[in-house]
Amino acid sequence: MLKHFKIILEKHPDGYVAYPLGLKGVVVGEGDSYEEALTDVRSAIEFHIETFGQEATDYQIVWDTVKKEIPRIKPLNELPAASNGEYHP
Numbered sequence: 001m002l003k004h005f006k007i008i009l010e011k012h013p014d015g016y017v018a019y020p021l022g023l024k025g026v027v028v029g030e031g032d033s034y035e036e037a038l039t040d041v042r043s044a045i046e047f048h049i050e051t052f053g054q055e056a057t058d059y060q061i062v063w064d065t066v067k068k069e070i071p072r073i074k075p076l077n078e079l080p081a082a083s084n085g086e087y088h089p
Contacts, residue, residue, distance in 0.1 A: 005045065009037055020045055024056050 005020040016037035018029040027048050029041025049056045
């Protein structure tokens with residue numbers, strides 16, 4: 001049976017961090033670019049499965065990448081204030 005892992009990639013001020021969902025244990029990748037973090041987490045997933053065997057997952061891995069940009073949410077102090085001083089989104 002094939003198993004697709006969703007990989008979350010987060011952009012941080014000092015680079016990118018990537019981690020899979022649906023894998024037993026903690027597996028993380030990092031890099032200066034999106035591609036480096038994705039490559040690193042794929043390598044970490046393969047190492048994790050080689051190390052822990054079928055206990056890590058019961059499925060064969062299939063690599064399929066979808067990139068989505070999530071808009072930045074403005075902090076409250078960047079939102080316009082109402083006349084009474086309260087913030088409203």
